[in-house]
Amino acid sequence: MGQCGITSSKTVLVFLNLIFWAAAGILCYVGAYVFITYDDYDHFFEDVYTLIPAVTIIAVGALLFIIGLIGCWATVRESYCGLTTFVVILLLVFMTEVAVVVLGYVYRAKVENEVNVSIKKVYDEYNGTNSNAQSRAIDYIQRQLQCCGIHNYSDWQNTHWYKESKNNSVPISCCKTNFGSCTGSLTHPEDLYQEGCEALVVKKLKEIMMYVIWTALTFAAIQMLGMLCTCVVLCRRARDPAYELLITGGTYA
Numbered sequence: 611m612g613q614c615g616i617t618s619s620k621t622v623l624v625f626l627n628l629i630f631w632a633a634a635g636i637l638c639y640v641g642a643y644v645f646i647t648y649d650d651y652d653h654f655f656e657d658v659y660t661l662i663p664a665v666t667i668i669a670v671g672a673l674l675f676i677i678g679l680i681g682c683w684a685t686v687r688e689s690y691c692g693l694t695t696f697v698v699i700l701l702l703v704f705m706t707e708v709a710v711v712v713l714g715y716v717y718r719a720k721v722e723n724e725v726n727v728s729i730k731k732v733y734d735e736y737n738g739t740n741s742n743a744q745s746r747a748i749d750y751i752q753r754q755l756q757c758c759g760i761h762n763y764s765d766w767q768n769t770h771w772y773k774e775s776k777n778n779s780v781p782i783s784c785c786k787t788n789f790g791s792c793t794g795s796l797t798h799p800e801d802l803y804q805e806g807c808e809a810l811v812v813k814k815l816k817e818i819m820m821y822v823i824w825t826a827l828t829f830a831a832i833q834m835l836g837m838l839c840t841c842v843v844l845c846r847r848a849r850d851p852a853y854e855l856l857i858t859g860g861t862y863a
Contacts, residue, residue: 653732670706718820725811
């Protein structure tokens with residue numbers, strides 16, 4: 611019965627190491643996705659430390675690939691030193707992922723305040739030219755999120771761009787996609803997106819942070835199972851140094 615348990619633990623451990631390799635790719639993808647997406651919204655928050663969870667999760671992904679190699683080798687060879695190192699590294703990564711979850715929740719709570727402080731300034735610096743970074747950012751989010759203005763399209767009337775243009779219109783990026791003849795004129799508000807961008811930007815950034823949090827939680831749970839199986843193997847080996855190897859069917863002295 612004990613032999614069955616140890617063999618099962620080793621089999622699960624090898625399988626988990628394969629999952630770690632897949633997890634490494636997924637974590638790096640999630641981290642890169644957060645970086646790319648935040649780059650599109652970086653004008654709407656000033657705290658660069660908001661990206662710390664994304665940086666950490668990419669580093670964890672790279673480390674998980676190495677952990678998978680160590681784990682497979684240590685499990686197949688029944689290396690006590692290797693398995694011990696594997697458990698220690700897994701524990702460190704697990705603690706790092708817990709930190710990512712905590713930081714994710716902390717910065718997720720700060721997103722709304724960051725956007726509230728920054729968004730009016732960005733709208734005030736809009737000049738409608740492609741060479742202006744703020745203009746590109748606003749036109750992008752208005753098209754992408756299908757919104758107009760900070761709270762609604764009427765907010766444009768308080769911007770420098772509106773007062774200088776004097777044409778009683780908002781940017782073309784406020785136009786609904788199904789109205790090809792839309793010019794942004796406020797005389798036809800039905801052609802414009804009705805919802806403001808502030809709430810949608812906050813929602814988008816919070817969703818991105820939740821991707822990071824749930825990804826970290828998922829793989830932290832998998833790592834706990836990996837540590838449990840490794841501890842089973844180590845305890846069995848400590849009690850009985852001669853037991854069946856996973857791939858050879860022989861004994862390890």
